[in-house]
Amino acid sequence: MNLNERIPNNVNLSEDKRLQRALEKWLPNFLAWWHDMGPEGFQEKDVWLRTAVDVGSEGWAHFDYVKMPEYRWGIFLEPAEPDARVGFGDNYGAPAYQEVPGEFRNALRRIIVTQGDTEPASVEQQRQLGHTCPSLYDLRNLFQVNVEEGRHLWAMVYLLHGYFGRDGRDEADALLERRSGNPDKPRILEAFNQPCDDWLNFYAFTMFTDRDGKYQLSALAESGFEPLARTCRFMLTEEAHHMFVGDTGLSRVVKRTAQLMKENEDVRELGGIPLEIIQKYINFWFSYSLDLFGGEISSNSADFFAAGLKGRFKEQEQYTDHVATEGSFKLMVIDGGKLVPREVPLRNALNEILRGEYVKDCEKGLARWNRVLADEGLPQRLYLPSVRFHRHVGEYAAHYFDLEGNLISKEESAAEQSEWLPNVADREYVRSLMKPVTEPGKIANWIAPPASGIKGKPFEFEYVRL
Ligand SMILES: [Fe+2]
Numbered sequence: 001m002n003l004n005e006r007i008p009n010n011v012n013l014s015e016d017k018r019l020q021r022a023l024e025k026w027l028p029n030f031l032a033w034w035h036d037m038g039p040e041g042f043q044e045k046d047v048w049l050r051t052a053v054d055v056g057s058e059g060w061a062h063f064d065y066v067k068m069p070e071y072r073w074g075i076f077l078e079p080a081e082p083d084a085r086v087g088f089g090d091n092y093g094a095p096a097y098q099e100v101p102g103e104f105r106n107a108l109r110r111i112i113v114t115q116g117d118t119e120p121a122s123v124e125q126q127r128q129l130g131h132t133c134p135s136l137y138d139l140r141n142l143f144q145v146n147v148e149e150g151r152h153l154w155a156m157v158y159l160l161h162g163y164f165g166r167d168g169r170d171e172a173d174a175l176l177e178r179r180s181g182n183p184d185k186p187r188i189l190e191a192f193n194q195p196c197d198d199w200l201n202f203y204a205f206t207m208f209t210d211r212d213g214k215y216q217l218s219a220l221a222e223s224g225f226e227p228l229a230r231t232c233r234f235m236l237t238e239e240a241h242h243m244f245v246g247d248t249g250l251s252r253v254v255k256r257t258a259q260l261m262k263e264n265e266d267v268r269e270l271g272g273i274p275l276e277i278i279q280k281y282i283n284f285w286f287s288y289s290l291d292l293f294g295g296e297i298s299s300n301s302a303d304f305f306a307a308g309l310k311g312r313f314k315e316q317e318q319y320t321d322h323v324a325t326e327g328s329f330k331l332m333v334i335d336g337g338k339l340v341p342r343e344v345p346l347r348n349a350l351n352e353i354l355r356g357e358y359v360k361d362c363e364k365g366l367a368r369w370n371r372v373l374a375d376e377g378l379p380q381r382l383y384l385p386s387v388r389f390h391r392h393v394g395e396y397a398a399h400y401f402d403l404e405g406n407l408i409s410k411e412e413s414a415a416e417q418s419e420w421l422p423n424v425a426d427r428e429y430v431r432s433l434m435k436p437v438t439e440p441g442k443i444a445n446w447i448a449p450p451a452s453g454i455k456g457k458p459f460e461f462e463y464v465r466l
């Protein structure tokens with residue numbers, strides 16, 4: 001692991017002068033992007049961040065004050081496995097690809113660019129949040145997530161520069177040129193063009209949208225293209241913290257709301273966030289995040305699997321048949337204006353199978369939050385809407401469903417929109433609560449403090465020196 005180079009790395013960058021030069025040329029563009037589009041107003045502050053010092057499981061043990069632009073952006077891959085093999089698909093058992101196979105070049109580049117584009121996008125979406133943090137602890141977590149997403153961009157850019165030549169370099173440049181929510185040059189996936197301008201959005205985003213990242217990265221960590229698999233395995237270690245921030249963040253909001261509800265049914269009177277609004281934010285981010293998995297019936301998913309590029313979640317652990325040419329999967333489609341079951345070949349349903357794993361994982365979060373409600377003695381419960389609700393990609397796009405997944409008319413759907421999804425008044429109300437709390441040990445009134453601090457430090461610790 002070479003941490004002292006201009007670009008810290010464990011890929012022997014200094015031995016590949018061409019790649020090193022290309023990345024050193026990209027570095028100032030990245031820093032300019034970070035300066036323009038990274039967290040606004042805190043670039044000079046000391047933030048208590050964890051930094052990679054090693055790719056082993058202990059590699060994350062290093063915590064210290066760092067100014068974000070000086071964060072150790074770099075290229076860290078999990079060590080190579082000796083005799084790695086393609087773990088699934090038509091080339092199952094063949095030696096893993098160490099270079100990009102010509103026939104899969106476009107597919108692979110598309111996978112990497114699509115993943116890469118999400119990383120800077122989320123930083124852009126979250127860039128104003130520091131100004132309204134509910135505590136220094138939360139502010140620090142926001143910045144930790146932001147710098148790691150910046151490093152994830154590095155991870156994908158390394159693959160583009162290292163393995164795709166000229167068009168890879170062009171794609172790497174374009175990753176710094178698109179902008180979240182920009183009508184002329186938007187980010188590729190819609191969830192990453194949605195505004196994330198209050199902390200309830202932030203927690204829901206890191207709970208649901210970063211969790212999509214976990215499943216995409218897990219599927220790519222199985223890839224027969226070794227450099228991609230090793231890159232994604234290391235990224236997954238960082239992603240866990242992002243989901244922790246979202247899951248516990250929402251849990252703390254739920255807890256505070258429950259406490260306030262016992263004082264007054266109408267928590268607005270006390271400056272809390274009503275459960276109905278929390279539910280609407282869940283509906284919004286869960287449904288947009290479901291879209292990120294792609295169409296339910298997908299020839300792309302079949303092609304990526306056949307090629308050995310993108311596997312299933314825990315492909316090696318969970319499955320014995322890694323070829324998956326037999327068998328089918330039953331899912332619900334719209335036919336003749338009705339929801340009907342359809343059997344599709346297994347390989348064509350892999351997006352839906354990955355989405356199913358994701359939904360199961362999200363349900364665990366809901367169970368945790370509902371336990372908080374139960375512990376506070378309240379009968380109300382939060383839930384996930386049907387996977388058909390509010391979809392913009394796949395079989396259910398262009399149709400309308402209620403929260404339970406029943407097919408309804410466009411008019412019926414329109415009439416309920418502001419009951420099911422955050423409306424302007426909800427968003428304005430939540431924004432009205434977002435007043436910065438930056439005194440160590442203090443917390444905003446609409447959220448409960450965390451159960452513990454970061455890495456053994458108390459909640460009162462000065463996580464960011466303002
Ligand atoms: Fe990421």
Ligand SMILES: [Fe+2]
Pocket residue numbers: 149210213239242
């Ligand atoms: Fe993330």
